[in-house]
Amino acid sequence: MTPLTLGFMPLTDCVPLVVAKHLGFFEKWGLDVTLCRQNSWATLRDKLHANLIDGAHMLAPMPFASALGLGGQAVDVVTPFVLSRQGNGITLSNHVFEECVGKHTAGIEYSLPLPASRLARLIDDRAQIGKKLTFATVFPYSCHFYQLRSWLAQYHIPIDAVNVIVVPPSKMVDAMKRGDIDGFCVGSPWNAQAVRSGIGVTAVTSCDIWPAMPEKVLGLKRTWGEENEASVVALIGALREACAWLVPLPNRFEAARMLSDKAYLDTQLDVLTPSLLGSCLTQVGQNPRSVPLYNLFGQENGTHDNCPSISQGEWVLNQMISAGHVKEDVRSQSFIASVFREDIYHCAVNAQTMHPKSEEISV
Amino acid sequence: MAFDSCLQVLLIEKDAEKAQKMINALDPEKYSVTHLSSGSAVFLRLVEEYQPDLILMDVESPDRDIVESLSVMSAANPKPVVMFSQNEDTDTINSLVKSGVSAYIVGDVDPTRVRTIIEIALARFDEHQQLKNELASTQQQLTKQKTVEQAKIWLMETKGLTEKEAYSLLRKNAMDMSQTIEHVAKNILSVATMLDM
Structure with a gap:
């Protein structure tokens, strides 16, 4: 047995690690x-x-940020495996949501996902009195920040028309409760937590903004991967099995039970389970929205959904460039291919076909 | 002002006892400590208002991402951050320090050590910022030279000018239009790109 330590953040999408x-x-x-x-x-x-750790559950833009030395020293971090897609949502405080849709209208006229155009008037009104709405995301180099930006950009609202601050996921709901923030873009289970607490409305999910783009990846140091090739193959093998196990819906509830444990999310099932079952809680007293691909872990239809393809790496890097976090001239196929390592993924999968197929494992 | 030499320290620590220990370790004549039990929006406002010289926090604090975001997402200038940790051994800390964090304080808070670490952290931070600024200005200088160089080449190739004539033409235009040579060169290049299409 080879001992390995993997770091994770307590979010729903660390579930492939927990299942494995x-x-x-x-x-x-x-x-x-x-x-x-x-x-x-x-x-x-x-x-x-x-x-200090051998591998980590990372935000998809983080390996690029490490390689480019954004916010620290430049260290070659690569990803050979996409752990999850989707799973984020934008929640607005009840107050702001009511302002968006008109609170006194009987049988309020709106449908979800809410287009950002509904926010435009509020933003203008605030600007008249020299104010801005404040949104929170979880990290500067995160899909959450770029998704918030994309959502606003769909209606030509520039990101600097609102204040954007960073708040740790576990503190989002409190920050909204205190009135520090008007909205946030965060991963599961924190949108559901805000709705259950009766303080916010989940207006849009990442599936509505960017379908099927990588959210969390397995991050490894390039040098570590080179020195531990067999462990990389084994990690990819185990995680592919975990992701495949997560495809059938009945397994998702079991996964939620594992995650709710103190060692992981330490959160209640009524908050954790919905997104895993393709249900997006929207607002207290309203029916949840059906978002079948809310949390996606891969290998649906037998495709290589966990493969960190260069085209998806390019998508992520483009978000970083258009947000001004990375300079345009960094974009090259060779740089992207040096971070999103589909070659390692394919090598590992090929090596695995040699591995004897094991018997089914049950919960 | 009387307190000009006093270092403004922002301490983020939710455990009141731990925070007090840290405050006690810092000489009040030299350090003016503002204590916050948690981050979030209030914290950002404080950083902008007080412009602390230093942020002091636990490496395991969830608020670390807020601090990390300051230099990217807010108007506040980057601040040196000193992190303390009670669980890690010295080797661990040394590797973390090498990986770019300003400084770490390990184990129990010993006043003399805290002061030394803070002083070293501040010095290192200044040095790092200076290097970063130098690098940025060198890069800017290089881009500037490259633009002028390219515009000169274009003029030489398309107008049959000598290098000297091309440069004089750029300089004359810059003076006539009260612009920098770089600006004129950029304009020429954008026209050149259009014509080459």
């Missing part, structure tokens, strides 16, 4: 994995850079 651990997929592939819960993306990143 609990259902013995890591063990089957010869890995003795310790999952180590982290409190911030920055410290998770520093620990990966400093070899």
Whole structure:
């Protein structure tokens, strides 16, 4: 057994790691994995850079940020595996939502997902009195920030028409409750938590903004991967099995139970389960929205959904460039291919076809 | 002002006892400490208002991402950050320090050590900022030279000018239009791109 330590943030989309651990997929592939819960993306990143953890559940833009030295020293971090797609949502405070749709209208006329055009008037009204709406996201180099930007841009609202601040996911709901923020873009289960607490309305999900783009990836240091090739193959093997196990809907509730454990999310099932079952809670007293692909972990229809393809890497990097986080001249196929390592993924999958197929594992 | 030499420190710590220990370790004559039990929007406002010289926090604080975002997403200038940690051994800390974090304070808070670490962190931060600024200005200078160089080449090739004549033409235009040579060169290049299409 090879001992490995993987860092994760307590969010629904760390579930492939939790499933691989609990259902013995890591063990089957010869890995003795310790999952180590982290409190911030920055410290998770520093620990990966400093070899204190071997791999990490990372925001898809983070390996690019590491490679380019954004917010720290430049360290070659690569991803050979996409852990999840979608899973984020934008929640508006009740007050702002009511302003958007007109609160006193009987049988309010609106449908979800809410177009950002509904916000435009509010933003203008605030601007008249020298104010701005404040939105929170979880990290500067995050899909959340870029999705918020894209959502607003669909109606030509520039991101600087609103204030954007960073708030840790676990503090989003409190920050909204206190009135510090008017809206946020965050991953599951925090949108559902805001709705259950009766303080916000989930207006739009990441599926409505960017369908099927990578959300979390497995991040490894390039040098570590080169020195531990067998472990990389085993990690990819175990995680592919975990992601495949997560495809049938009946397994999703079991996954929610594993996640609710103290060691992981330490959260109640009524908040954790909906997104995993394709249900987006919208507002207290309203029916949830059906969003079948809310949390996507891959391999649906037998396609290589966990493959970090260069085209998807390019999509992520383009978001960083258009937000002004990365300079235009960084964009090159060779740079993207040096971070989104579909070659490692394919090599591992090919190596796995040699591996004897194991018996089914049950919960 | 009387307190000009006093260092403004913003301490983020939710555990009141730990925070007090840290405050006690800092000489009040030299450090003026503002304590916050948690981050979020209030915190950002404080950073902008007080412009602290230093932020002091636990490496395991969830608020670390807020601090991290300051230099990217807010108007506030980057601040040196000193992080303390009680769980990590010295090797761990050394590797984290190498990975770019300003400084770490390990184990129990010892007043003399805290002061030394803070002083080193500030010095390192200044040095780092200076290097960063130098790099940025060098890069800017290089881009400027490259633009002028390209515009000169274009003029030489299309107008049959010598290098000297091309440069004089750029300079004359810049003076006539009260613009920088770089600006004129940029305009020429954008026209050139259009014509070459």
